[in-house]
Amino acid sequence: MDVIQVILLAVVTFIFAIDQFSLTETLYRPMVACPIIGLCLGDLNTGLVVGGTYELMMVGNMPVGGAQPPNAVLGAVVAMVFAVKSGMGVEAALGSSIIFAVFGQYVVTTVFTIMSGLMSKADKAAEEANPAGITQVTVVSMGLLGALFAVLAILAYTGGTQAAEMLNEVQESASWIMGGLSAAGGMMRFVGFAILMKIMLSSDLWGFFLAGFAMANIISNIEVLANSTMILMAFIGFAIALFDFQVNVNIKNRVGSGTGGTSDGI
Amino acid sequence: MASNVKEAAKYTDLTPAAPLSKADLNKMTWRSLQLQSAFNYERMQAAGWLWGILPGLEKIHTNKEDLAISMSHNMDFFNTHPYLVTFVMGIVLSLEQQKADIATIRSVRVAAMGPLGGIGDALFWYTFMPIVAGITATMAIDGSLVGPILYFVIAFGVQMVLRFWLMSWSYKLGSNAIGILTKNAKEFTRSASILGVFIIGAMVVTFGGTTTRIWIPNGDNPINLQGQLDTIFPKMLPFAITMLCYWLIKKKNFTPVKVILVLLVIGIVGAIFGVWAGDYTPLVDWYTVPAA
Numbered sequence: 275m276d277v278i279q280v281i282l283l284a285v286v287t288f289i290f291a292i293d294q295f296s297l298t299e300t301l302y303r304p305m306v307a308c309p310i311i312g313l314c315l316g317d318l319n320t321g322l323v324v325g326g327t328y329e330l331m332m333v334g335n336m337p338v339g340g341a342q343p344p345n346a347v348l349g350a351v352v353a354m355v356f357a358v359k360s361g362m363g364v365e366a367a368l369g370s371s372i373i374f375a376v377f378g379q380y381v382v383t384t385v386f387t388i389m390s391g392l393m394s395k396a397d398k399a400a401e402e403a404n405p406a407g408i409t410q411v412t413v414v415s416m417g418l419l420g421a422l423f424a425v426l427a428i429l430a431y432t433g434g435t436q437a438a439e440m441l442n443e444v445q446e447s448a449s450w451i452m453g454g455l456s457a458a459g460g461m462m463r464f465v466g467f468a469i470l471m472k473i474m475l476s477s478d479l480w481g482f483f484l485a486g487f488a489m490a491n492i493i494s495n496i497e498v499l500a501n502s503t504m505i506l507m508a509f510i511g512f513a514i515a516l517f518d519f520q521v522n523v524n525i526k527n528r529v530g531s532g533t534g535g536t537s538d539g540i
Numbered sequence: 541m542a543s544n545v546k547e548a549a550k551y552t553d554l555t556p557a558a559p560l561s562k563a564d565l566n567k568m569t570w571r572s573l574q575l576q577s578a579f580n581y582e583r584m585q586a587a588g589w590l591w592g593i594l595p596g597l598e599k600i601h602t603n604k605e606d607l608a609i610s611m612s613h614n615m616d617f618f619n620t621h622p623y624l625v626t627f628v629m630g631i632v633l634s635l636e637q638q639k640a641d642i643a644t645i646r647s648v649r650v651a652a653m654g655p656l657g658g659i660g661d662a663l664f665w666y667t668f669m670p671i672v673a674g675i676t677a678t679m680a681i682d683g684s685l686v687g688p689i690l691y692f693v694i695a696f697g698v699q700m701v702l703r704f705w706l707m708s709w710s711y712k713l714g715s716n717a718i719g720i721l722t723k724n725a726k727e728f729t730r731s732a733s734i735l736g737v738f739i740i741g742a743m744v745v746t747f748g749g750t751t752t753r754i755w756i757p758n759g760d761n762p763i764n765l766q767g768q769l770d771t772i773f774p775k776m777l778p779f780a781i782t783m784l785c786y787w788l789i790k791k792k793n794f795t796p797v798k799v800i801l802v803l804l805v806i807g808i809v810g811a812i813f814g815v816w817a818g819d820y821t822p823l824v825d826w827y828t829v830p831a832a
Contacts, residue, residue: 325688450812473616
């Protein structure tokens, strides 16, 4: 085992883990990450081949709408370790790395859940007008994500294919925990909505909330429109809001000028 | 001070601040790269969003109470496309600079962030990047270092150009529009709230993925519970859970953290009995999923 390689691998994995959501959002893509990992492990050429192959596999596979696909960062790191260190072929290395990619997805789900709890810290910093507190929250979050990923990368490097088998067993026996955590994670955004509703939804606006829900339901269930749901909703919502604005301004101006529709003589 | 910060309707100092300089806007554009640094399931990008516009807010709100008010309402739920976020930043900053009503800023923010998510992914990740990846990946597989370098330069370059351009354009847009709006501030706030509330209703649908996988045992014809719920109306579970959260927060005065704990329990207990959809094996196996 080469200590320098392990350290380099842990450092770049730490960076990629953060990069997949922040920073450049490009560096972590297998296309760029694999050659860099290749340099760390002393085999640039394998990095290029694995990176290109993985990137083509990944086209269109993006974390969209909060759903997490098997994690590309750990997939790339571990596929590289297996290809360079265990001398596997490119396809075999990619295949064996999948269980790590699944665990990467678990780590992301867990971190996103834990970080929901940190929001109260951010709220407190906001109420105290304390910018440093907000910085702390973001730094803690990035550090946690990076550190957990780095640990899994080291595990792959030192444990090799045996580690993959071990992870497989853990996944089978405890899948309900992750299933429950994912389900709960998917529900937590409703808390964010509820907070917004508490503040914005005065009692005379309930109809617009229900209309938004109903209209989005209709549009998103029409297959050709499903992807454009939000932009179409914005158009409709804009029309309603504009109409309301014009009507109310009109009313105000007439009341203000004291001539409110006098032509009919009432 | 802390108690009325969250409920404030207006800033205490209503004199418009000096316009933000190009350098300030550029600084916040760079910071916008950290939008998702504290991503979580409850507020999503909120903390990263606030961190991004903080330099501007600190310039605009020179007294501490106003800064607290502003930071607090900018910790609301936030989610948009990372590459397009500077568009929302520019507009919100122009409203902050003019000291618009809190309700107005809040509503405009929600109305602007919602629709951008879908556009960004459709244009960038499903149209543009697959083409770039197709070309550069072939170069890499042939052993050329130009492949990954080109990929990085194009992907990162395009997004940065977009971020800078959107920031300056939308800041100008917001500053120009504000004169007309302040004349009818009350009416504008109301219509902006309508748009915001309308979009939140839509987000319950587009972000709400909660479904059940239960098959109710019924002899040879087990009943698919989700199918039954869909016949009442689709997205019924996301709607119901949103209402539950709203009720707990509004009527029962639960803190968000407490609601999250409730949801964690619902999620995990549900998974033990195989209530929620997902790729896992429930602990208690009380129904069988019919073979497709």
